[in-house]
Amino acid sequence: MAAADAPITPEGQAAAHAARQAKLRKRSSGRLMIFGFLSPSLAILLFMVAYPVFSLVYYSFFNFSALRQATMKPVGLKNYTFLLSDPELWERFVFTGKFVFICVTLQMLIGIFVGYQLQKNFRGRDVIFTILMMPMMLSPVVVGFLWRYMLNSEWGIVNFLLSSVGLPKVDWLGQTNAALWAAAAADTWMWAPFIALLATAAFRGIPETIYEAAEVDGASPAYRFFRITLPMSAPVLFIALILRLIDSFKQYDLFVALTGGGPGSSTETVSYAVAKTAFSYFYTGEASALAVILLLIITGLSLILVRHLTKMSEKY
Amino acid sequence: MNHATRTRLLASAAVAATAMAASAGLARADTTLTFVWHAGTCADALVEIAKDYPDKSVKIVPALVPYGPQWHDKIASEFAIQGDAFDFAMWDSQSTAEFASHAVKLNDMFDQSSYLKADIFPPASLSRYGEYPDGSGEFYGLPANQDAYGLTYRKDLFEDPKEQEAFKAKYGRDLAVPQTYQEAKEVAEFFTRPDQGLYGWAQMGGRDYDFATTASNSFLWSFGGELYNPETFEVKGYLDSPASVDGVQAFVDMFKFGPPGSQNWGFDEVNTAIQQGQVAMAMQWFYFNGSNADPKVSKFADKVGFAVLPGAVGRDGKFRRQFSVGGQGMGINKYSKKLPELTKFMEWYFQPEQQKRYAAVCQTGLKAVLESPDWQGLNSYNRQFSTALAYLNDYWHLPEYPVLLDELQQEISAAAAGTKTVQQALSDAAEKNERTLERAGYEIKRGESTPEVPDQTISPVGQDKVVPVE
Numbered sequence: 001m002a003a004a005d006a007p008i009t010p011e012g013q014a015a016a017h018a019a020r021q022a023k024l025r026k027r028s029s030g031r032l033m034i035f036g037f038l039s040p041s042l043a044i045l046l047f048m049v050a051y052p053v054f055s056l057v058y059y060s061f062f063n064f065s066a067l068r069q070a071t072m073k074p075v076g077l078k079n080y081t082f083l084l085s086d087p088e089l090w091e092r093f094v095f096t097g098k099f100v101f102i103c104v105t106l107q108m109l110i111g112i113f114v115g116y117q118l119q120k121n122f123r124g125r126d127v128i129f130t131i132l133m134m135p136m137m138l139s140p141v142v143v144g145f146l147w148r149y150m151l152n153s154e155w156g157i158v159n160f161l162l163s164s165v166g167l168p169k170v171d172w173l174g175q176t177n178a179a180l181w182a183a184a185a186a187d188t189w190m191w192a193p194f195i196a197l198l199a200t201a202a203f204r205g206i207p208e209t210i211y212e213a214a215e216v217d218g219a220s221p222a223y224r225f226f227r228i229t230l231p232m233s234a235p236v237l238f239i240a241l242i243l244r245l246i247d248s249f250k251q252y253d254l255f256v257a258l259t260g261g262g263p264g265s266s267t268e269t270v271s272y273a274v275a276k277t278a279f280s281y282f283y284t285g286e287a288s289a290l291a292v293i294l295l296l297i298i299t300g301l302s303l304i305l306v307r308h309l310t311k312m313s314e315k316y
Numbered sequence: 317m318n319h320a321t322r323t324r325l326l327a328s329a330a331v332a333a334t335a336m337a338a339s340a341g342l343a344r345a346d347t348t349l350t351f352v353w354h355a356g357t358c359a360d361a362l363v364e365i366a367k368d369y370p371d372k373s374v375k376i377v378p379a380l381v382p383y384g385p386q387w388h389d390k391i392a393s394e395f396a397i398q399g400d401a402f403d404f405a406m407w408d409s410q411s412t413a414e415f416a417s418h419a420v421k422l423n424d425m426f427d428q429s430s431y432l433k434a435d436i437f438p439p440a441s442l443s444r445y446g447e448y449p450d451g452s453g454e455f456y457g458l459p460a461n462q463d464a465y466g467l468t469y470r471k472d473l474f475e476d477p478k479e480q481e482a483f484k485a486k487y488g489r490d491l492a493v494p495q496t497y498q499e500a501k502e503v504a505e506f507f508t509r510p511d512q513g514l515y516g517w518a519q520m521g522g523r524d525y526d527f528a529t530t531a532s533n534s535f536l537w538s539f540g541g542e543l544y545n546p547e548t549f550e551v552k553g554y555l556d557s558p559a560s561v562d563g564v565q566a567f568v569d570m571f572k573f574g575p576p577g578s579q580n581w582g583f584d585e586v587n588t589a590i591q592q593g594q595v596a597m598a599m600q601w602f603y604f605n606g607s608n609a610d611p612k613v614s615k616f617a618d619k620v621g622f623a624v625l626p627g628a629v630g631r632d633g634k635f636r637r638q639f640s641v642g643g644q645g646m647g648i649n650k651y652s653k654k655l656p657e658l659t660k661f662m663e664w665y666f667q668p669e670q671q672k673r674y675a676a677v678c679q680t681g682l683k684a685v686l687e688s689p690d691w692q693g694l695n696s697y698n699r700q701f702s703t704a705l706a707y708l709n710d711y712w713h714l715p716e717y718p719v720l721l722d723e724l725q726q727e728i729s730a731a732a733a734g735t736k737t738v739q740q741a742l743s744d745a746a747e748k749n750e751r752t753l754e755r756a757g758y759e760i761k762r763g764e765s766t767p768e769v770p771d772q773t774i775s776p777v778g779q780d781k782v783v784p785v786e
Contacts, residue, residue, distance in 0.1 A: 066396040068715065069417070152585070153577020154594075174580040174733050256385075262523020263580065264730030279389045281719045282396065 053295075060289035067282035079289035088265065089273065089290075095180070096269045100248040102184040103191070107244055110188065111195020112237070116229070118196060119203040129200075132193045140190065144257025147186040148173065176266040179259050183267060187254060191244060198240040202233030235313045242305045246298055270294055347657055348375045352391055352405040353644070354383035357606045358461050358678040359406075365670050366661075374657055383583070384525040388718060391415065394649070403652040406644035408526075409445050410711040412456050414718065416448045419456040420648040420655065426455075431663045440705070441681045445645030450713050457645025458666070459681025461603075464704040465534055465639040466697070468590050468608060469493060469597045471621040473507065482506075493621075495784045496635070497535060497566050497628045500597065504573035507596035516573035518589045518598040521732035522582040526721055528728040529711075530640040531599055532567040537638035537709045539563030540630035540778065542770035543724075544712065544749065549758045551749040553766025555724075556742035559630055560770070565738045566628065568731055579732040591616060599625060601642045602704065605697040606677040622697035624704045624785045632769045634778025637785070641708040643679065703785050716756050723748040 060079055064072040083089050118129060135143065150156050151172040159169040172182045206229060214224050230237075252271040255261060261268040261276075268276075274294060278287035353359045359380055366376035379402055381387045391405050395418035407415055426434050434442055437459050443450075446457030473479055474491060483491035487502050494500035504516030520527040533543070541560025544551045554560070571579050575594060578585070587604055589595045591614035600608070602622070611617040627637025648658060664670065671682040676694050679701055685691055692699040712720055724745045731741035750760060767773050 067392055067414070067418075153580070154575045154585075155588070169576055171577040171580070174577050176733075176735060260384075260522060260524035262726075262729045263733030264523070264735055265726045266730075266735070276385075276722065279393060280385055280722065282392060283719075 056288050056291055056295070058288075059285055060292050062285045064285040065282045066284045072285075075285070079286045080293070083286065083290055083293065089270075091265070092268050092270050092273050095267065096249060096251075096271075098180060099184060099187075099251065099269065100245060102180070103187045103248045104241065104244050106184065106188045107192045107195050108237070108241060110192040111240070112199050112230075114192065114196040115199025115203060116225070118200045132196060134193075135190045136193050136197075138190065140251075140253040141257045143186055143190050144254045147182065147189075148258050151182050173259055174263055176263060179263065179267045183254060183258055186258060187248065187251065190254075191247070195237075195240050195244065198236055199233065202236035203229055205236075206232045235309060238305070238309050238312055242302065242309065245305070246302060249298060249301070250294070347373055347654065348377045349404065349654060349658055349661055350377045350379050350402045352379045352381065352387070352394075352402045354387045354406075355380035356383065356603070358603065358674075361674050361677050362460075362665075365665070365673050368670075369661060369664060371660070374661060376661070388525075392718075395651075398651050400649060400651045400653060402649055403654050403658055404646055404648050406460055406646055407457070408644055409457075409641055410713060410717045410721075412446060412448045412645060412647070413713050414715045415647060416454075416456045418650055420650045422446065422455040422458065422648070423453075425659060425662075429659060429663055432659070432666060436666065436683055437681050438683050438686065444641060444708065444710065445643065445681065446647070448713065457647040458662070459643070460646035461643045462679040462681050462701075462705070463601050463603045463642030463644075464679075464701060464708055465530065465599060465625055465642065466602045466605070466700060466704055467493065467597060467623040467625050468600050468605070469621050469623060470593065470595075470616070470619055472619040473596050474621070493623045494597075494626045495782055496626050497538065497570075500626050501566070501570065501573070504570060504597060508573045513594060515575045515578075515589075515595050516597060517570050518574050518578060518581070518586045518595040518600075519567070519570060520581055520583060520586055520599070521571060521579040521729065522585075523580070523725060523729040524582055526711075526725065527582045528732055529721065529724050530642070532564050532728045532732075533709070533711070534599070534625060534639035535567040535628070536560050536563035537771070538626070538628035538630075538636050539566065540632060540634065540636060540769035540771040542774050544753075545763075545770070545774060546712075547774075548761040548763060549750075549753050550760055550762060550766065551746040551753070552743075553746075553763075554770045555746040555749065556739065557766060557770050558768045559632075560742055561739050562631055563628070564728065564731060564742060568738055571732060579734075590614065590620060593619065602679060602697060602701050603642060606695070609696050622700050624700050624707070627707075627782070629782065630769055630771075630778065632772065632778065634769075634771075634780065635782045636771060636778050637707045637783070638709045638777060639704075639707055641710045700786075714753075714756075716752055719752045720749050723752065 061074060061076060062072040063075045063078070114132065118125060118132075138146075151158050153159055153169055153171045153174065156172075158172065163169055170178055172178045210228055210232075211224060214228055219227070250271045251269055252275055255267055255269060255272050259267040261272055270290070271294065274287055274290045277283050277290060281287075351362075353362070359378055363376065363378050369376065379390075381390050388407070388411060391402075391407055391411075392414070394401050395415060398418070412419075423434075425432055434455065441459040441462055442455060445459040445462070446455040448454060448456055474493065480491045483489075483503075483506055486506065491503065491506075494503050500517070507514060507516040509515075519531045521531065522528060536543075539559050539562040541557055541563045542554045544554050574581075575589060578589075583601065583604065586598050586600050587608060590598050590600065590608050593616040605622055607613045608620060609617050609622075614620070625637070625639045627635055629635050646662075648655070652658065666682055668682060668684040668688070671680040671685045672688075672691075672694075674680050675682075675685050675691060675698070679698075680686065686702070692702060711717060714720070727736065727741040727745035727748075730736040731738045736744070754760060769778075771778060
């Protein structure tokens with residue numbers, strides 16, 4: 001209090017001013033240095049991300065085909081209104097939603113279960129772990145073709161196994177609902193190990209002392225799993241969920257190889273429609289508008305999930 | 317000039333000369349002509365033949381993709397960026413309209429080359445695989461690989477006296493290769509014996525690329541239907557006309573005599589069924605006969621015969637035999653910088669000697685080979701193929717082909733899967749096709765009425781009686 005009340009001398013003012021200037025100089029040179037270091041990455045990022053996104057949005061307002069090279073005709077929001085009033089696009093959103101829901105649910109359940117088993121130390125654990133990771137290393141197109149042959153109604157192994165136990169053969173890829181489950185099974189086979197990998201890492205990161213204390217308090221294994229293991233590994237599992245949600249939402253290559261979008265157009269995802277409109281139809285303007293819609297949805301979804309993740313991380 | 321200076325100069329000249337020679341040699345060795353095609357027997361044949369190209373400084377490099385949309389998209393994407401990642405490509409006859417603006421117009425090549433002239437190809441073949449617009453005399457592709465839909469059948473079953481006797485007892489006529497789809501239905505029904513693992517008929521119905529529609533169109537045209545009216549651009553009333561519905565319904569009905577799930581089949585599955593003797597008859601491209609007749613590939617190679625596809629007697633009582641054209645034209649990328657080398661290669665490749673080698677496994681478009689007396693005996697199916705050439709029909713020759721095709725594929729695949737009736741599927745396809753044409757700027761001139769049998773009004777091919785072919 002005494003220091004605050006003391007009169008400020010001109011010398012003192014000058015010294016404070018000089019100190020402030022020095023601090024500002026230091027801060028600005030620091031900023032300059034940071035900017036200098038960041039600028040190459042920023043330039044690359046701008047070129048690689050901002051420019052394509054800007055172009056995408058720009059082209060979405062034109063009637064334009066990259067292949068036919070006709071003059072670009074501005075059409076305002078016509079591409080958007082055409083797409084959003086097309087009932088087939090909504091059918092694709094519904095199908096994509098169903099696919100994402102089934103895949104992510106199955107992958108999370110199987111991945112967490114397998115991950116929980118793999119966190120335990122047992123002989124041969126590393127070998128099993130490596131084998132489980134193998135589907136994840138394959139390209140989705142390869143997985144699609146592989147499953148296409150396995151699910152062949154006449155000579156595929158799946159129907160062979162079904163008929164060997166007296167069950168009727170199923171036309172997996174020729175019926176809308178069966179094709180949805182077939183695609184979900186292929187995607188789950190490929191990506192459940194990814195969840196298992198992250199879940200194992202998260203489960204093994206929980207301090208053993210917490211479990212010991214819970215055991216002393218008489219907590220059952222189920223109680224320990226639901227009240228300790230799951231909550232404490234929630235941030236990691238949530239990241240896995242976000243990654244799988246986004247990835248499943250933009251699934252394209254699996255369907256190209258597995259169903260070709262059929263029967264009819266019943267297994268066309270939104271990403272499939274974007275690729276088809278852009279590179280088969282070469283309706284570049286319309287495809288750009290569809291890509292913008294998809295981008296907005298994925299960005300919105302990611303923002304919501306990341307906000308939850310932040311809250312969750314603060315909690316645990 | 318002293319000795320040292322002279323030595324330095326001579327050394328420099330020697331180095332420069334060596335460098336120039338080396339670079340010239342490198343340039344020669346580096347001349348690669350890249351082509352895009354779908355992988356398969358015919359692409360392999362081209363690569364094999366090209367190995368004997370006398371100019372060893374030129375190398376033919378294949379950039380092969382699976383048959384289907386990837387193949388179209390690879391060519392289209394390169395054209396969109398006006399790139400020269402490939403120098404020439406084989407594309408479907410119906411893609412010429414879409415790619416013409418990016419391809420070299422071959423009329424100039426015909427004028428300048430001493431050998432490569434339009435008249436070395438049958439006019440109908442050159443027109444089918446390279447002309448755009450139809451009838452314009454402007455060519456963008458050479459008939460490098462002709463193809464047609466055909467019929468593959470189990471000779472051993474058709475020639476079995478017990479089968480012949482049983483068939484005659486049941487249907488009151490001789491068992492023979494069917495001339496109409498009405499006959500084919502009976503033969504297919506007769507041979508459908510799931511308990512023996514034998515089925516009567518296999519055909520493509522899959523959603524991919526053009527699988528379902530190349531097959532369904534063959535029925536549609538034979539029953540007198542049409543995809544659209546090329547004069548008025550009307551699709552409604554043509555694609556969903558009663559005759560078109562009859563045709564596509566006959567196509568869908570044939571799945572009853574196919575292996576379960578064959579509604580989703582592509583050519584791979586049809587080939588497997590043929591090669592395993594699972595079907596008595598199959599609708600398949602002549603393109604695959606090379607492998608289906610090869611004992612190294614098929615254990616039924618010596619038991620299969622090849623024939624021309626049936627026709628149909630339509631609701632107007634007229635007989636028509638029409639089926640899808642296959643194969644590809646060879647077009648040149650106009651952004652390629654190797655046109656002189658490419659012209660020389662093509663002048664060599666389209667010589668009868670090379671094309672005769674090609675014709676042993678695939679279908680050439682060179683007149684000299686097609687007209688040679690030994691061509692029909694080169695394999696077990698060329699004779700039928702030469703007959704089939706007279707009955708070919710094609711999709712729309714419009715730049716909007718990929719969109720129109722995809723819309724029709726969606727609907728035919730849905731009808732084959734049973735999720736829509738044939739009438740509903742064709743009406744929906746007609747609606748979508750018209751919308752696509754309107755968006756592309758075509759003016760649809762709606763007539764006062766639409767025909768029950770559209771073929772009667774668009775280049776009619778109907779005949780009063782069934783005209784059998786061998």
